[in-house]
Amino acid sequence: MDEVKVMDEQKRNESLNRPVERETTQYIVTRLGEEQYGIDIKYISNIGRMQKITRVPKVSEYIKGVINLRGEVIPTISLRLKMGLDEDEITKKTRIIILKLEQHESIGVLVDEVKEVVTLDEEHVERVSYDKDEKSRFLSGVGKVDNKLISLLDITSVLADVVET
Amino acid sequence: MDTSQYLEIFLDETKEHLQNLNTQIMDLEQNPENMDTINEIFRAAHSLKGMAGTMGYKRMQALTHDMENVFSEVRNGTFKVQPDMIDVLFKCLDALEEYLENIQQTTEEGTNDNEDLIKILNDILKNGGTVNAGGGTSAPAAEQSAEKAPEQAAAAAPAEGKTARWQEIKISDTERTLIDKAHSDNLKVYGVTVYVEEACVLKAARAFLVFKALEKLGEIIVSEPPAQDIEDEKFELTFSLIFISSSAKEEVISAIKNVSEIEEALCEEYVVPQAAAPQTTDEPVVETQPAVPQETAAPAASTPAAATPAASAPAAAKPANKPANKPVVNRTVRVDIEKLDNLMNLVSELIIAKNSLVAATSSDGSKSDLGSVNEHIEYLESVTTNLHESVMKVRMVPIESVVAKFPRMIRDLSKKLDKKMELYMTGEDTELDRTVVDEIGDPLMHMLRNSADHGLEPNDVRVANGKPEVGSIFLDAYQDGNNVVIEVRDDGGGINIEAVRNKAIERGTITHEQAEGMTDKEIIDLLFLPSFSTAKKVSDVSGRGVGLDVVKSKIESLSGEVEVKNKFGEGSSWIIRLPLTLAIIQALMVVIGDEKFAIALGSIQTIEDVAPEDIKLVQAKEVMHIRGTVIPIIRMNKVLDIPPREDENKNLTVIIVKKGDKQAGLVVDELIGQQEVVIKSMGKYIKVPKIISGATILGNGDVALILDANALI
Numbered sequence: 001m002d003e004v005k006v007m008d009e010q011k012r013n014e015s016l017n018r019p020v021e022r023e024t025t026q027y028i029v030t031r032l033g034e035e036q037y038g039i040d041i042k043y044i045s046n047i048g049r050m051q052k053i054t055r056v057p058k059v060s061e062y063i064k065g066v067i068n069l070r071g072e073v074i075p076t077i078s079l080r081l082k083m084g085l086d087e088d089e090i091t092k093k094t095r096i097i098i099l100k101l102e103q104h105e106s107i108g109v110l111v112d113e114v115k116e117v118v119t120l121d122e123e124h125v126e127r128v129s130y131d132k133d134e135k136s137r138f139l140s141g142v143g144k145v146d147n148k149l150i151s152l153l154d155i156t157s158v159l160a161d162v163v164e165t
Numbered sequence: 166m167d168t169s170q171y172l173e174i175f176l177d178e179t180k181e182h183l184q185n186l187n188t189q190i191m192d193l194e195q196n197p198e199n200m201d202t203i204n205e206i207f208r209a210a211h212s213l214k215g216m217a218g219t220m221g222y223k224r225m226q227a228l229t230h231d232m233e234n235v236f237s238e239v240r241n242g243t244f245k246v247q248p249d250m251i252d253v254l255f256k257c258l259d260a261l262e263e264y265l266e267n268i269q270q271t272t273e274e275g276t277n278d279n280e281d282l283i284k285i286l287n288d289i290l291k292n293g294g295t296v297n298a299g300g301g302t303s304a305p306a307a308e309q310s311a312e313k314a315p316e317q318a319a320a321a322a323p324a325e326g327k328t329a330r331w332q333e334i335k336i337s338d339t340e341r342t343l344i345d346k347a348h349s350d351n352l353k354v355y356g357v358t359v360y361v362e363e364a365c366v367l368k369a370a371r372a373f374l375v376f377k378a379l380e381k382l383g384e385i386i387v388s389e390p391p392a393q394d395i396e397d398e399k400f401e402l403t404f405s406l407i408f409i410s411s412s413a414k415e416e417v418i419s420a421i422k423n424v425s426e427i428e429e430a431l432c433e434e435y436v437v438p439q440a441a442a443p444q445t446t447d448e449p450v451v452e453t454q455p456a457v458p459q460e461t462a463a464p465a466a467s468t469p470a471a472a473t474p475a476a477s478a479p480a481a482a483k484p485a486n487k488p489a490n491k492p493v494v495n496r497t498v499r500v501d502i503e504k505l506d507n508l509m510n511l512v513s514e515l516i517i518a519k520n521s522l523v524a525a526t527s528s529d530g531s532k533s534d535l536g537s538v539n540e541h542i543e544y545l546e547s548v549t550t551n552l553h554e555s556v557m558k559v560r561m562v563p564i565e566s567v568v569a570k571f572p573r574m575i576r577d578l579s580k581k582l583d584k585k586m587e588l589y590m591t592g593e594d595t596e597l598d599r600t601v602v603d604e605i606g607d608p609l610m611h612m613l614r615n616s617a618d619h620g621l622e623p624n625d626v627r628v629a630n631g632k633p634e635v636g637s638i639f640l641d642a643y644q645d646g647n648n649v650v651i652e653v654r655d656d657g658g659g660i661n662i663e664a665v666r667n668k669a670i671e672r673g674t675i676t677h678e679q680a681e682g683m684t685d686k687e688i689i690d691l692l693f694l695p696s697f698s699t700a701k702k703v704s705d706v707s708g709r710g711v712g713l714d715v716v717k718s719k720i721e722s723l724s725g726e727v728e729v730k731n732k733f734g735e736g737s738s739w740i741i742r743l744p745l746t747l748a749i750i751q752a753l754m755v756v757i758g759d760e761k762f763a764i765a766l767g768s769i770q771t772i773e774d775v776a777p778e779d780i781k782l783v784q785a786k787e788v789m790h791i792r793g794t795v796i797p798i799i800r801m802n803k804v805l806d807i808p809p810r811e812d813e814n815k816n817l818t819v820i821i822v823k824k825g826d827k828q829a830g831l832v833v834d835e836l837i838g839q840q841e842v843v844i845k846s847m848g849k850y851i852k853v854p855k856i857i858s859g860a861t862i863l864g865n866g867d868v869a870l871i872l873d874a875n876a877l878i
Contacts, residue, residue, distance in 0.1 A: 052866075052867050052868075054760070054860070054867065054868040054869065054870065055760065056847075056851060056857065057804075057806050057854060057856075057857070059851055059854070063850075063851055065868075066847055066860055066868050066870075068862050068866050068867065071845075071862060072845065073846065073847055073848070073860040073868055075848050075850045075851045077850075104849075105848040105849060107848070107850050159850075162850050163849065163850060
């Protein structure tokens with residue numbers, strides 16, 4: 001009896017989703033220097049203000065250290081350094097985005113500013129051809145919103161890179 | 166059917182039963198005639214079978230079933246326990262443990278049918294029966310009939326004493342309406358009473374299955390006790406319900422009886438008791454109520470079903486991705502209720518302390534209240550200290566759970582190596598942090614195997630050397646201050662230092678010249694190097710050289726240490742020293758540059774104030790001379806890449822740390838003081854340098870790193 005109920009619910013959901021034909025993804029738009037980067041919202045568990053980062057000696061330069069996130073010690077990396085940009089400049093707008101990937105622990109990412117949330121469907125995303133430079137290695141595509149271009153970050157490969165090094 | 170919500174209980178209890186079986190069968194080997202042991206074994210095997218069946222682990226059930234059969238015959242005195250049988254039984258236990266391991270990893274039992282074992286068991290049943298049939302004396306036979314009597318009685322006269330209790334269900338007007346409606350729809354209304362077997366372990370699971378089976382046939386409108394209570398296992402051996410269905414009575418009964426461990430199901434057409442006539446005419450009441458009883462019955466039964474697919478889906482998905490990942494089931498600790506009560510008390514005290522602090526600070530007249538605030542803070546401090554101790558106690562478990570399997574292991578080794586040996590254990594009740602207890606099993610096993618294989622000489626050599634023929638291995642555990650010491654000792658030949666030295670030279674680990682200058686202790690330390698083994702023969706017990714280095718690194722990862730005491734010709738003892746707990750340590754907070762660090766107090770010997778001119782250079786390294794010893798100096802700011810402070814000429818603060826018999830002086834800039842710190846993991850993203858053993862969160866919310874002084878020496 002219960003299974004039947006579950007089925008019904010699924011069907012209802014399916015029918016609700018039917019009008020939407022294309023897949024859409026929501027991105028949090030962040031600023032690094034002059035450029036805008038989008039991070040898939042499903043990986044983001046929290047966005048916090050800048051807080052004290054405790055340096056960890058003898059680790060890669062882009063690892064800024066560890067922070068205290070509600071009693072958990074979370075490593076924090078500089079997205080700027082990871083993307084081959086200049087060292088971060090901490091301002092009032094600097095944010096730490098806490099990312100949580102399935103089966104991984106949380107990690108903090110420093111960005112210059114968090115701007116907005118955009119919804120992009122497949123049509124507005126252009127898959128870029130991959131150059132071999134540091135930056136585009138971590139991009140999954142470029143999204144177009146109101147004549148602006150947003151580089152979409154492939155968070156999984158950014159973090160996979162962190163784990164490996 | 167989905168039973169994953171019971172998986173944890175199942176694993177826990179199965180482990181317990183298996184351990185129990187292991188111990189009991191060991192016992193049986195010594196006293197094959199002990200009826201109590203045999204009964205205990207039978208009961209454990211029976212419960213295992215039942216539990217495996219409930220959870221749908223068919224292979225496990227089949228194997229335990231055949232084991233149970235054998236025990237049952239032994240219990241009935243049909244045949245006696247023979248040494249060969251013990252071996253087979255142990256093999257069965259190993260196979261069961263394998264199933265259990267599989268279940269823990271993947272929730273599946275695996276595909277090993279263990280047909281050979283089942284066949285052997287059946288052969289025992291056949292042959293044992295024919296060989297010893299006449300041998301069965303009258304005494305056991307009498308016992309058999311006595312024991313069987315209640316069972317037979319139960320089987321023969323199921324209805325005896327088992328009344329149809331559904332008449333006792335009090336039905337409300339709502340149910341009455343439903344029943345009337347059912348009658349008018351030409352549906353049948355049944356009263357059902359189900360009796361669960363007395364030995365049934367997961368009554369709630371059985372009841373759930375009964376509900377599930379009945380819901381396929383119709384609708385349960387009310388049950389006694391209520392569905393929620395049944396789900397929570399708040400019932401004795403019976404429950405009753407009223408059930409609307411179009412199926413025939415026989416179908417209903419057989420559906421219920423399909424569920425195993427159901428002793429009896431009674432089902433008759435339900436007649437609405439006439440005593441209280443339906444008289445409510447109030448429309449709203451009738452209208453608002455109907456949903457209620459139905460919902461309590463149906464969702465209560467459906468909650469496990471709804472909740473478990475969600476739970477089982479990731480469980481099933483995980484092993485597919487990472488088969489070697491953590492067990493699907495969370496680790497649990499069984500806690501003495503008294504410890505919990507104590508915790509509750511402390512928490513309420515904590516709340517009182519907080520409230521009085523709030524009261525003290527919110528009232529005006531700040532000066533007069535300062536004293537009382539301090540008083541409250543002191544109170545708060547004592548409460549938190551007690552709370553900490555109590556929580557730690559909850560985490561502590563006796564090492565018994567780990568060491569209990571060793572007698573069996575030594576017995577097997579004794580047979581395999583063809584050496585007579587005996588294991589003596591003391592201090593099994595010594596308590597350690599759960600995380601530590603889980604980890605020390607393997608290292609201890611390694612060391613015991615080493616003792617059995619390398620340590621003890623063959624029996625004839627022992628006799629020739631004037632030692633008792635049977636070798637002794639000792640496992641002693643005891644608490645020593647903030648440490649727990651576990652000692653593995655044997656009265657064998659001890660470590661042959663010369664053999665190790667020659668082997669090391671032969672393997673090129675050290676040169677001849679180095680070998681000359683090495684002390685015995687240094688030579689023994691070579692044994693802990695990877696891939697070093699002096700065993701002439703590689704056996705499947707030991708001698709591959711993968712053992713001791715793993716033991717050492719494991720113990721060190723638990724912040725413990727291994728020490729070896731050796732007397733050539735008389736045996737060796739391996740001493741493991743482990744911290745009581747890993748989660749919270751006493752630490753000294755220091756400042757280096759402008760960063761704060763914690764150093765575990767355990768490794769600190771003294772703190773010295775040293776004038777810069779007292780530091781000398783020896784071979785371009787800084788050392789200092791203190792109380793007759795020369796101690797190398799380590800400038801912490803250099804190690805940690807921190808720019809040095811300006812005031813070069815000031816006296817230096819040097820923390821003397823000790824590892825084994827080596828010492829070092831750590832130069833820091835400031836001391837803050839002693840503090841209890843909670844160790845937090847730094848995650849897997851950062852490959853932390855060895856000198857950092859973790860992080861902790863300070864009172865102001867900042868993170869401070871914990872320095873591992875051992876890694877510096």
